[in-house]
Amino acid sequence: MAGGWxxxxxxxxxxDDTVADAVSAARSRMPRGESLEYxxxxxxxxxxxxxxxxxxxxxxxxxQATADKRTAHAGINRRGSKDSQLR
Structure with a gap:
């Protein structure tokens, strides 16, 4: 039930777009190539x-756990309301 225009x-x-963006971002951060032994x-x-x-x-x-704690995930604001823009 959408409102307005x-x-x-x-x-x-x-x-759906927010979930797709999060999945895409997570996949881009996954390691690739040969693993290190140390x-x-x-x-x-x-x-x-x-x-x-x-x-x-x-x-x-x-x-890796320490690095994950330091990583801040900034979300994309898709609401567009004035209140959400001010936060």
């Missing part, structure tokens, strides 16, 4: 199972 289903289109940050061994599960992995689990 939008057509019916516009809200679902916005939701962590690029701390030098610890990267377990064989991790290297097989994530081709192209560069960090051990602990260093």
């Amino acid at each position: 939008t057509r019916d289903g516009a809200v679902q289109d916005q939701i 962590c690029a940050v701390c030098g610890e061994d990267i377990p064989e199972k991790r290297r097989q599960a994530l081709p192209g992995v560069r960090n051990c689990i602990a260093c």
Whole structure:
């Protein structure tokens, strides 16, 4: 149920676009290539199972968890209302 000048289903289109953008961004951040045997940050061994599960992995689990905490994900504002623009 869209309101104003939008057509019916516009809200679902916005939701679908937001999900598609998030999936695309996550895929672009995935490692590629050959995995390292040792962590690029701390030098610890990267377990064989991790290297097989994530081709192209560069960090051990602990260093990757730290890096993930530092990463801020800025969303795209698709609402367009004045209140959402001010936040």
